[in-house]
Amino acid sequence: QNQRDTVMRQSSIHHTSKGFEFMTSDGDFLLQFAGRLQFRFASPDDQNPVTFDDFTDQNTRLFKINRARLKIGGHAYKPWLKYYFEYELAQSNLLDFRIMIEKWRWLNFKFGQWKVEFTRERFISSGEQQMVDRSLINRAFTLDRQQGLTLYGNLAGEGIANFNYWVAILTGSGRGATSNDDSKLMYFGRVQWNFLGREVPFEGGDLELSQRPAASLAIAAVTNTSPYTRFSQSGGGSLEGYEGGLPGQYTVNQFQIETAFNFKGFSWASEFHRKYIVNNPTNVTTDLGGYYFQAGYFMHELLDFWPEKLEVASRYAQYRPDLSIIENQQNEFAVAFNYFFVGHKNKLTVELTRFEFRDKSLTQDDETRIRVQYDVSF
Amino acid sequence: QNQRDTVMRQSSIHHTSKGFEFMTSDGDFLLQFAGRLQFRFASPDDQNPVTFDDFTDQNTRLFKINRARLKIGGHAYKPWLKYYFEYELAQSNLLDFRIMIEKWRWLNFKFGQWKVEFTRERFISSGEQQMVDRSLINRAFTLDRQQGLTLYGNLAGEGIANFNYWVAILTGSGRGATSNDDSKLMYFGRVQWNFLGREVPFEGGDLELSQRPAASLAIAAVTNTSPYTRFSQSGGGSLEGYEGGLPGQYTVNQFQIETAFNFKGFSWASEFHRKYIVNNPTNVTTDLGGYYFQAGYFMHELLDFWPEKLEVASRYAQYRPDLSIIENQQNEFAVAFNYFFVGHKNKLTVELTRFEFRDKSLTQDDETRIRVQYDVSF
Amino acid sequence: QNQRDTVMRQSSIHHTSKGFEFMTSDGDFLLQFAGRLQFRFASPDDQNPVTFDDFTDQNTRLFKINRARLKIGGHAYKPWLKYYFEYELAQSNLLDFRIMIEKWRWLNFKFGQWKVEFTRERFISSGEQQMVDRSLINRAFTLDRQQGLTLYGNLAGEGIANFNYWVAILTGSGRGATSNDDSKLMYFGRVQWNFLGREVPFEGGDLELSQRPAASLAIAAVTNTSPYTRFSQSGGGSLEGYEGGLPGQYTVNQFQIETAFNFKGFSWASEFHRKYIVNNPTNVTTDLGGYYFQAGYFMHELLDFWPEKLEVASRYAQYRPDLSIIENQQNEFAVAFNYFFVGHKNKLTVELTRFEFRDKSLTQDDETRIRVQYDVSF
Secondary structure, eight states: OOGGGOOOOBEEEEEETTEEEEEETTSSOEEEEEEEEEEEEEESOSSOOOSGGGGTSOOOOEEEEEEEEEEEEEEOSSTTEEEEEEEETTTTEEEEEEEEEOSSSSOEEEEEEEEOTTOHHHHSOTTSOSSSSOOTTHHHHOOOEEEEEEEEEEEEOSTTOEEEEEEEEEOOSOTTOOSOSSSOOEEEEEEEEOTTSSOOOSSSSOTTOOSSOEEEEEEEEEEEEESOSEEETTEEEOOTTOOSOOTTOEEEEEEEEEEEEEETTEEEEEEEEEEEEEETTTTEEEEEEEEEEEEEEOGGGTOTTSOTTEEEEEEEEEEESOTTOTTOEEEEEEEEEEEEEEEETEEEEEEEEEEEEEOSSSOOEEEEEEEEEEEEEO | OOGGGOOOOBEEEEEETTEEEEEETTSSOEEEEEEEEEEEEEESOSSOOOSGGGGSSOOOOEEEEEEEEEEEEEEOSSTTEEEEEEEETTTTEEEEEEEEEOSSSSOEEEEEEEEOTTOHHHHSOTTSOSSSSOOTTHHHHOOOEEEEEEEEEEEEOSTTOEEEEEEEEEOOSOTTOOSOSSSOOEEEEEEEEOTTSSOOOSSSSOTTOOSSOEEEEEEEEEEEEESOSEEETTEEEOOTTOOSOOTTOEEEEEEEEEEEEEETTEEEEEEEEEEEEEETTTTEEEEEEEEEEEEEEOGGGTOTTSOTTEEEEEEEEEEESOTTOTTOEEEEEEEEEEEEEEEETEEEEEEEEEEEEEOSSSOOEEEEEEEEEEEEEO | OOGGGOOOOBEEEEEETTEEEEEETTSSOEEEEEEEEEEEEEESOSSOOOSGGGGSSOOOOEEEEEEEEEEEEEEOSSTTEEEEEEEETTTTEEEEEEEEEOSSSSOEEEEEEEEOTTOHHHHSOTTSOSSSSOOTTHHHHOOOEEEEEEEEEEEEOSTTOEEEEEEEEEOOSOTTOOSOSSSOOEEEEEEEEOTTSSOOOSSSSOTTOOSSOEEEEEEEEEEEEESOSEEETTEEEOOTTOOSOOTTOEEEEEEEEEEEEEETTEEEEEEEEEEEEEETTTTEEEEEEEEEEEEEEOGGGTOTTSOTTEEEEEEEEEEESOTTOTTOEEEEEEEEEEEEEEEETEEEEEEEEEEEEEOSSSOOEEEEEEEEEEEEEO
16 A cells, blocks of 8 residues: 555665764655664662752662663654654653754744653763763652653854743653643743854753853743643652642742853753742742752863863752742762763763751761763764 | 675665665565654544543543654565565554555465555555545454465456455454454455456545546445454454453454545445354343544545645544444534645645534534644655 | 764665664664564463363353564664664563663673573574473573663683673562562573583574584573562562462572574574572572473474474473472373464464363372464564
8 A cells, every 4th residue: 555655755864972873865854863872880879869868778889771861863754854762671661752844943843742842961971971960959850751742953143142032831741741631731931042143052061161151041931720730751740748649739930040061071050949849729938949059171272191081070959849938958079080981972081079968957967979870872 | 703604795776655665686675674753642632432432531632653664675585576565653553564465466465464455545555545534434344464375366358257255264363462262253345346347445535636537336344253343553442342352252343345446536435244243152142333434535636726735535434333322323514625736645635524422321422633643655 | 862873874774583673884783673472362361371270160262362572772873882672562661771782792791681691492482482482391490581780691612612601780679560578689690511512592492504513511500689589571479389479479590401403404402400499587498399391393394294394302390399298299280282384473382281280188180272373573
């Protein structure tokens, strides 16, 4: 069947940073096929602690495949009709699936499921992080993946008049949801000012040793009414104290202010978050806050003896689960060394992290964690 | 290891309606690799109502990935030794896996798991439907996917003596079953008379604007003894009132009469069903019935101003869950507009459906549903 | 993004025993893409009996897809940096994922998840077995897949001084584990003496009709502390009588002695096992034992009328779940005929198996099973 609409198109094949690429000679069809494996050793635990109980767990030494991804992308029928899907083989989860209509730089259209562009930290691929993984505050503030539609683009005027924008309507039910809990949706917007005239790439570190500085300042906001108070690869979930949400129980409003900067091997990023959770039946609101600062440097730029492909990076993060209780806070301080065999596509990271948790009613507790990670794409 | 049986064969690559194709120069090996994404918006609900309760659900607005398919097919060792498998990425379900020995037109052999050729509506791919999805009666009457063996072929005599046949032995336990409930199997047969001398393709609409008419009349029958009274992508299941079936509890006999016709942009299809469920322990038999009519037309054939790629289609379906209770019936009336950017491979459908349910002991109830769907293969 | 590290490399394509192969012209990147489908009919049951209850089950006739594998391998960046992953589509399980650094014949390094090289029987792919599947003793003694690191290589001296070795540190929590139960790991070693100067390939049968004999003698040992007393594709599990293990409850020590031999179409393999399960809280140790012998022959080497591609093979296996109770034993005797259309890549197997179970407190029981299997790779 269907022989009639079969047009034979001679193709070409290449390997690029997106994996093996197959393209028809007319350029109308492109298929990119790539895999990524991430191996991780962690001691005493891999996950960031969430509650004080996590410090008293039996300690384990852990080696595991942390991510095993199959990535298939390209375009079909026209170069501007793009598709992408990504499957997590270790968990059998479909992560991304999206169609992008990218005809103009200033106006693009995307629908499907993807990581909402709310925060730089979450939007950067897990394969292109600067540390082994995202910070302590990501769990509470990320929107993770959502399903819906978005408009986005880059408005490039003269000099400093360079902006990116994203406006989205999403179901707000998280990854893999097949229904919405009610007719209320998630609304999201982000504006990013690239005030030195060009974007900071969405990846950790300044691997290109940029000879011209790049910087951005962004603000993003979101509102959602759903049973959920947090999102992760598992879909919608609950922060501690908000378990068992009913349809439409929580209205969550969030905003964040973000900076990023790259220059001559030095890189900087920060996010400052506020999140307001309204429990609609009781009308009680809780305010959550958090922030991180992160910086990295290829020290070879300063010190000749330092290996060229070795970056050192550091991060400080603080999360406050209830701003009205000043004693309740969770702190993370981390140092990492990245050796980039072939950029982010083939790299080894060693990371040391110190966690300190404080609580009004409990004594302080802390933990030091070491993680080693190898990440390779092909 | 295995280097000794490695024969290097230079290959060629093309893109066709089956996706990217890789073939060795001797023609003995072919690999077809394709994906398909189907996005759907529905309000107030996506699923067809099944019981009266479904009319009083909380209404939601729904946007979701409805299907995300990875399709891998081709042939190996010989052009007539074909393979095919299809994986649903959004649900992590292996749908089709089958080997086909297709050496002669009149005698072919297939084994594995696939959609039984019982009804035209179900056998047509979800990507090549004329409406957004199958009719109200599909749930009760489809055999969906089964595992087993089948013989099939096309017997083409002079002129009107053109027949297709299918004869199958199946486990009758549905998709993904890894065991049979007892030693009783499912037996299936279908004869299709292509009385104008050629087959009507298994896809919705007459996209080719056939200059010669094509028509078919088919009859199909099946018998199965199992715990199940219906089948779906989830495997064996139960119709309302038949829950919790035990091994061998139900003997289900079914037949259907089907017509199809294509000519100059006009297309027609119908099915008329009877299903007899014998509850073996009690020896009570229930008779179920249903039918649909469906027609579509590319109005540009008549009206110059009508867009060439726009088809209008309509369907009426009736399901009667117990023929002995004349008041119990479920009706569906639907109108759809298909815009075929690139045939069924890239199309947008808007559909409006009216459901009316009647019941002896309940008052009548109804609902109007709108669905918008974009389906793209690459 | 990432355009800067995109280097276009013109590629070539072939089909080999590893499926379709795509390689860049500089040889630095290789992608191998293959599928495998295995169809099985079994009566009265497919699984080997485990307890006496399994003999009195309701008998069924079974046809199923037994395995549906997607295999993706190759190398990236350098020919010696190899990757491989294998996904079971029918169960949605990620089986293998591993990176291999294979720069020297005598010293290789592998990490990820794979089938531990503890026994020849388990290490041989399910697509290259000599019988329909592995023996009765595999369930009790296999380490199956584990996650960790291994060193391995071939030390080839003059003549008989030809050895293979494997040394591994593994988490000992089985396939798909994302955490270790405690900080105790699994340690594994194997030495294999190829005393006729070359290795016996890890696959069933002597399909090459070796003109020079090949033989090996191997000894392997392992120790592990975990909740588990057996491993399978489902990960860590429990042997009968060891259900519900707690973290660190069982220390399991095992060793086995293995032989293999190939010559002119004749093949031989055997394993002799001992397993010591220490229940740490009670300090009670149970000793388990088992062995199998297996041989196959292409009778065409002797008898002209015998089809060239037809091998006959036979296996005897015995399992003793507690060596201190001499009456408790399980025996398997099997005969199989393999027709190799295209080696192991396309073959049909018919197998007849006789099981006899004896038990101190129960009467003897037995069962005869027939299985037919078709296995095809593409």
